[in-house]
Amino acid sequence: MALKISQAREIPAFLAMQVMKRANEMQAQGVDLVHLEIGQPSTPPPAAVLTALAASLPQTASHGYSVGMGLPDLRQRVSVHYQDWYHRPVDWQRIAITPGSSLGFAIAFISAFDKGDRIAIATPGYPAYLNLMLALGITPQLLPARAEQNWMPDLDALVASGDIPDGLLLASPANPTGVVMRDDELEAVCRWCDKHGVRLIMDEIYHGLTFGARTQTALAYTNSAIIINSFSKYFCMTGWRLGWMVLPEDLVPTAEILAQNMYISAATINQLGAIAAFDCYDELDQHIPRYQENRDLLCRGLPAEFLGNYAPSDGAFYLYADVSAFTDDSIAFADRILAETGVAITPGVDFDGTEGRTHLRLSYAGATGDIKRAVQRLNDWLAIQQR
Template structure:
């Protein structure tokens, strides 16, 4: 019997509406929306100062470019690597942890990923089930929350705003009816620049171990600190998932190389998920990335530029924006207070871009409830841009104060 006959010849089935998943309703990453808008203006010939994304304006270390060329010359047909990545890079990372933190992760526990962004997806999928709750210091990096939502996890905001000295408080979680299944932290933090002290980090690790809460520690801004140091969670617990990447300190955003240091109980799960999700990170880039770890002088010079840029913003921006700003001890962001001028960060950012050509990210990207009075300025760019941004922002808030733009922007 033919298929049509089996389905009941003559009876027609109603056409279904094409499906789009519910998870596609997840919110956009506003910083990237601003980047697109600002990029279009730049392309149209407008003179735009870009402070909207955390992307170093410096090139990848010189030695990585020559390593990439020779990797391609020596083996023109680089195929996939194993899912956890080439052993040379994993071994170099193990050495890096020994050099920087005096801790020795085994190469079996190191997984190379496609940027740290896919590492989050792997961590969330490996450690949690649909409906699980993960505490998320807020304000925080929006992709954590958006991705969790997309995966059916519940991101539970953990206050880390001005009333908490911009730091997550264990006492708040203790006061919740039920403990979360996970806690995701980032130190230094994006957007606040907060760096947890060794004792704060140790306390968080101990608390998670005691309570059975899986800790995920995003350490992507390690190396970018101003007058303090950032410790790895690996030194305080064997149960955390540690995530990092070549994107920030190493100035290699577009290379899409990140990594995870995994606790033993998640190694096999993450390997299977990585095999099925992306097979492997780009192999030539993995090989070339090894060279970056020996480029300390070049990389430290970038850090000095960020420190200089930070100083220019801290001293050159309107005083009201700095007084209520987050600490900015690490990473390359200033989470600046605009409450003196506006309580609508999206309108403020739109108007600043339209009128003065300065692209910044509205605070609601990082904190949907309380981010209306903040904007994030990235100082990962060129030093001359920081001077120019200060000049233009003074002009902008001067106009706001004299009510010219207030009318135009409808504040």
């Protein structure tokens, strides 16, 4: 007799992770791969973080649980980071350390929303937002943020439609477009949410990775938003699985209970290492010109018809290319590119179920040498296609 399987079986796969799985298998079989599918810096965490981790290894307490919200020393250090970067005082008791920001989203969704509630998200957008909402019985409300909308969702149109959601989740810099909201735009979003009673979740995990001025946090404009951040991107610590949230006061007790029940605590030893990360801005800032150089190598090196009307990419490390000149099946197209060139790229349908069919996302988080190899291989391959 067939045993019960939940509706979760219907949840779409996270395609970037699927492509990475396939690419890693090919690599294990000896294929010379270039990874443009995943948003993962090729550089290690700062030296002081590795030193702090090594110093923690012999201490017994490093190998035990921390409290659910995370080590107070790390939470206090995150609070100082808000003062240093944004000139905002943040009570450290509102800060929760999570296993990657990924679990932060789960805490945010479950603590602030009930089954059937609606959260608006920008399309194209990070796939796990939508997929996790579906898993939790929350209804995603898709707001177009495509080239025609200047890559920003139009909140006035939402008011005009009379369809005000319970929550709004936005990212800046955004994935997959790299679009960065100006501070006045962010302020307007925060005011809009407060005016309409919409709980804002602001994904700030690409903060620090902007090619212009540093952006403000939503905390500057509202106390009711949930802020999500991570050690994965700017801090180059993807595999450490560490993130943080700044919670509004009213959600702190629920978030703490959820953390205790869902994962007990984030990895204690990694938290001990992460405290040192906030002393390393100078070292980490040195990666930014490389990301910018990588972006420019892709933009200048790939043919215009392959990039199409791509988003500005003023931050994060992604190019969202319009490949409609070549395909309306981005999954098959990315598969062929992987098989025939060894360049792994994420199909746009991961981020946008409709227009993503004609888009690809290229990550330029890696080494510049890899970006150059990818450009060469893609150009050689495109030349063969056009013959």
